[in-house]
Amino acid sequence: MGSLVDWVAPQTEDSAARRFLYSSVFWLLVGVLLGLTMVVKVLVPDLLGGVAWLSFGRIRQIHVDLGLFGFLSAALLAAACFVVPRLCRAPLAGERAANLAVWAWNAAAALAVITLAGGQTRGREWGEAVWSVDLLRLAAFVLLWFAVFRTIRRRRSPEMYVTLWYLAAALVWGPMVLFFGKGLWAPATPYAGVVEALAGWFTGHGMITLWAGALALGVAYYLVPRLSGNPLYSVTLAAVGFYGLALFGPFAGPLPSVGGPAPYWLQTVAVVAGVMLLIPGLSAATNLWRTLGGAWDRVRADVALAFAVVGILAYLLSVVQGALAALRVVHNFLAFTQWGAGQTMLTLGLAYGSFALAAVYHMLPAVTGRRLYSERLAWWHFWLSVLGWVVFLSLFWVAGLVEGVMWNAGATPFIASVKATVPLWAGRLVAGTAIVTAQVLFAYNVYSTAVAGTTVPAAEREREAVATA
Amino acid sequence: MPQSLNRIVVTAVGLLVLGVLVTLVLPAGDEALHRSSQEKKPLTALEERGRQVFLREGCWACHTEQVRAIEAGFAHIRQPGDIGAASEGGEYAARSPALLGARRRGPDLTRVGTRLSSKEWHVRHHQDPQAASTGSIMQPYGYLSQADLDALAAYMLSLK
Numbered sequence: 062m063g064s065l066v067d068w069v070a071p072q073t074e075d076s077a078a079r080r081f082l083y084s085s086v087f088w089l090l091v092g093v094l095l096g097l098t099m100v101v102k103v104l105v106p107d108l109l110g111g112v113a114w115l116s117f118g119r120i121r122q123i124h125v126d127l128g129l130f131g132f133l134s135a136a137l138l139a140a141a142c143f144v145v146p147r148l149c150r151a152p153l154a155g156e157r158a159a160n161l162a163v164w165a166w167n168a169a170a171a172l173a174v175i176t177l178a179g180g181q182t183r184g185r186e187w188g189e190a191v192w193s194v195d196l197l198r199l200a201a202f203v204l205l206w207f208a209v210f211r212t213i214r215r216r217r218s219p220e221m222y223v224t225l226w227y228l229a230a231a232l233v234w235g236p237m238v239l240f241f242g243k244g245l246w247a248p249a250t251p252y253a254g255v256v257e258a259l260a261g262w263f264t265g266h267g268m269i270t271l272w273a274g275a276l277a278l279g280v281a282y283y284l285v286p287r288l289s290g291n292p293l294y295s296v297t298l299a300a301v302g303f304y305g306l307a308l309f310g311p312f313a314g315p316l317p318s319v320g321g322p323a324p325y326w327l328q329t330v331a332v333v334a335g336v337m338l339l340i341p342g343l344s345a346a347t348n349l350w351r352t353l354g355g356a357w358d359r360v361r362a363d364v365a366l367a368f369a370v371v372g373i374l375a376y377l378l379s380v381v382q383g384a385l386a387a388l389r390v391v392h393n394f395l396a397f398t399q400w401g402a403g404q405t406m407l408t409l410g411l412a413y414g415s416f417a418l419a420a421v422y423h424m425l426p427a428v429t430g431r432r433l434y435s436e437r438l439a440w441w442h443f444w445l446s447v448l449g450w451v452v453f454l455s456l457f458w459v460a461g462l463v464e465g466v467m468w469n470a471g472a473t474p475f476i477a478s479v480k481a482t483v484p485l486w487a488g489r490l491v492a493g494t495a496i497v498t499a500q501v502l503f504a505y506n507v508y509s510t511a512v513a514g515t516t517v518p519a520a521e522r523e524r525e526a527v528a529t530a
Numbered sequence: 531m532p533q534s535l536n537r538i539v540v541t542a543v544g545l546l547v548l549g550v551l552v553t554l555v556l557p558a559g560d561e562a563l564h565r566s567s568q569e570k571k572p573l574t575a576l577e578e579r580g581r582q583v584f585l586r587e588g589c590w591a592c593h594t595e596q597v598r599a600i601e602a603g604f605a606h607i608r609q610p611g612d613i614g615a616a617s618e619g620g621e622y623a624a625r626s627p628a629l630l631g632a633r634r635r636g637p638d639l640t641r642v643g644t645r646l647s648s649k650e651w652h653v654r655h656h657q658d659p660q661a662a663s664t665g666s667i668m669q670p671y672g673y674l675s676q677a678d679l680d681a682l683a684a685y686m687l688s689l690k
Contacts, residue, residue: 103635103667106660110670117669118588180586184627213535221533229535230542237543241550253626255619256558261627263553271546300531307541311549315557317632320598322619324560330552393600397634464634468605475607475637480665 070160074152074527077159077208079428081139082421083511084167086504088131091174093500095124097493103486114178122177122189129187129268130198131170133409133417134235137276138166138205140420141228143428144283145209146527148225149216155208162204169197183243183250185261187268192248195239202236223299227279230307231272238267255322263314269408270338271310277413278302278345280420281372285352288366288423289359294351298344305341309334319392328389335387342380349373364439365422371447372415379408394469399482400461403454411450418446418503425507427525431514434506442503449495456485456492566620573688580685583678585627587671593639594631595689607637607645614641614690636668643690652683 102108102117109115146153153159173190176182181191209232213225242264244251252260286293293299312334319328350373353360360366382404385391395401422439426432433439460482467478532538557563573581584590595617597605602616617640622628646652655662656671656679674682 102669106667106669108669111673113673116587116671116673118591121591122588182585182588184585184590184629186591186632210535210539221535225535226532226538229538233539233542234546237546241546241554250626252554253624254622254628255563255630256554257626257628258622258630259557260554262632263550267546296531303532304541307545311546312552314549314553320600321596321630322562322617322622324557324562324619327553327557327560393598396598397594397632397638399633399635401633468601471601471604471606471610473606475634476663476665479636479667483665483667486667 069164070157072156074146074156075143075424075428077153077156077163078139078143078424080160080163081135081142081166082424082428083507084163084170085132085135085139085417085421086507088127088135088170089500090504092124092127092132093493093497095120095127097490097497099124100486100489100493104483104490113180119178119180122182123174125187126173126177126190127170128409129273130166130173130190133273133413134276135166135170136417136421137273137280137413138162139424139428140280140283140417141205141209141232141276143420143424144224144280145212145228148218148222148283149212150218150527151212151215152527153208154211154215155204158204159208162201162208165197165201165204169194169201172197183261185258185264187265188243188261192245195243195245198239199236199245202232205232222282223293223296223303224279224283226299226303227275227282230303231275231279234267234271234275234310238264238271242267255318259315259318259323259327262317266314266316267311269405270313271306273409273413274310275306277372277376277416278306281345281349281369281376281416284365284369284416284419284423285349285373288363288369288419289353289356291352291354291356294348298348302341302344302348305337305344309337309341313338313387316387316392317396319389320396332387332389332392336384338387339380339384342376342383346373346377346380350377364436364443365419367443368415368419368422372412372419375407375412375415379404379412382407394465395461398461398464398468399457400465403457403461406457407454411447411454421507425510426514426517427522429511429514430517430522431510432517434509434514438502438506442499442506445495445499445502449492449499453489453492453496456488460485560619563619564623566618566623568621570621570623571688572624574684576681576684577688578685579678580681580683580688583674583682584685585629587674590629590631592633592635592668593637594634595638595640596630597638597640605638609645612641612645613638614644636666639686639689641690643687647687649680649683649687652686653679656682 142159173194176191182189242260313331315327315331316335360370463481464478467473597613597617599616603611605613607613658670659666659668
């Protein structure tokens with residue numbers, strides 16, 4: 062009996078981080094393969110046309126859910142379970158609870174795939190999954206509170222480092238955004254009409270900015286000083302960024318409502334908050350960049366740091382684009398075009414995703430006790446991913462601009478804009494294949510490290526252990 | 531500098547609750563959300579079934595159901611201006627989920643029933659989009675039952 066409990070919810074150090082990490086790699090593969098399937102289906106609409114659960118509308122929802130929750134959140138939660146004990150110089154107070162959270166998180170992802178494939182949906186982007194999935198996720202959040210908050214309270218480090226502010230806030234915001242945004246006190250959405258749409262946009266913006274965004278920045282604030290060997294550039298600037306996010310983030314939700322049937326004053330609130338998010342965004346990007354300093358020799362030698370650098374640059378671009386797109390005149394031009402999909406994938410995929418991958422590479426030797434199986438594969442992963450993403454996203458932005466021009470001229474039928482942008486989908490097939498190939502190499506490298514990597518010597522392991530961090 | 535977990539949690543909770551109040555609770559009472567210049571008929575059982583098909587298949591991911599003021603009577607789908615009049619809050623009053631949508635990989639459908647009024651056209655379009663609309667990137671929904679196809683077409687015709 063005892064051994065079963067120890068298998069389900071082990072007490073051993075870093076076990077939750079390791080399991081979250083493996084889970085994230087699995088869901089990443091499923092998520093990107095579905096994404097590529099979507100591109101193929103646009104180019105060849107008849108392909109798999111007879112299979113209901115592989116229809117474009119359904120797999121798009123699974124792709125979105127797995128990208129945000131299955132991959133990104135799980136990888137960043139692995140990082141949270143890894144960095145919190147090290148920053149607190151105390152073992153994770155609830156390693157067993159965190160391991161149960163891993164089970165709940167994966168059960169939620171699997172259930173989301175099954176229900177969405179079966180056509181059960183809430184009908185809103187970033188909030189597709191049904192009630193049962195959300196309840197599992199809330200359960201995971203409660204277990205993580207138990208593990209993370211108790212560890213922070215029992216910390217032996219004198220100060221509370223920036224990373225802990227962001228991680229603690231994210232663990233508050235994630236479940237609260239889900240709860241209020243999706244109205245989880247009722248099995249079906251309790252909202253109706255335009256307010257239901259507003260609640261949907263509140264959920265989407267909240268989960269991207271206040272949940273994934275806060276988690277990713279928290280992890281970045283740990284990784285960049287640690288990997289570059291430089292102290293944090295400015296704690297004051299970090300505090301400006303943190304409080305700025307807390308102050309403006311909760312009010313930018315209604316941005317997609319601009320120009321539509323929502324009250325005008327509310328649209329203005331969202332525009333102001335959306336522009337003001339420049340302050341926390343630029344503070345964090347500047348702070349991380351100055352912390353990196355000129356440590357380029359380290360970047361060249363460490364794939365984790367290279368991913369973090371890409372993360373900083375992508376984050377900076379996403380912050381600037383996000384604030385510009387919040388302005389009414391820009392929003393009116395770009396609304397509903399493919400620009401929006403490009404912006405979201407820049408933020409979640411290339412910015413936060415790169416921080417998550419950086420964390421995975423950094424944690425891997427410590428949580429598996431083995432050296433990375435292949436440095437060469439890791440660099441192939443890096444270059445194929447980054448170049449693939451740059452081309453992939455650029456094609457979305459070009460398509461968005463073309464659509465914006467054609468729609469706002471009002472002189473051609475809608476189908477003309479579809480025909481004009483279809484060739485760009487072919488380019489996405491190439492770039493998307495590069496991205497997917499890169500993630501397959503990555504998954505193979507992680508798997509091989511776990512089963513066949515050379516053992517890290519005891520002296521080296523000691524250096525990365527919680528007690529000495 | 532925040533050096534206390536309690537202070538961080540209280541700040542995070544407090545500002546988020548304020549965000550909920552301002553962006554979800556306050557708008558619920560706004561008269562703009564109840565304004566509607568045309569009488570909206572409630573959906574028939576068949577149209578409602580069609581709406582459920584629309585929801586289930588994820589159609590809303592590529593088709594908006596909202597006409598913004600700046601494009602009302604102007605945006606061009608098949609004929610100049612046929613996107614129709616601007617959406618008003620009251621038009622969505624009883625709808626849950628509201629399905630306003632955020633992307634247009636395909637055209638807006640708020641008033642599709644005014645420009646395409648043939649049930650047969652919609653059924654054929656859903657079974658074979660490219661045959662009905664050359665150059666379409668929509669996948670065929672031939673796997674839908676005849677009853678679902680009829681319901682979906684009825685829902686399309688109800689959108690005016």
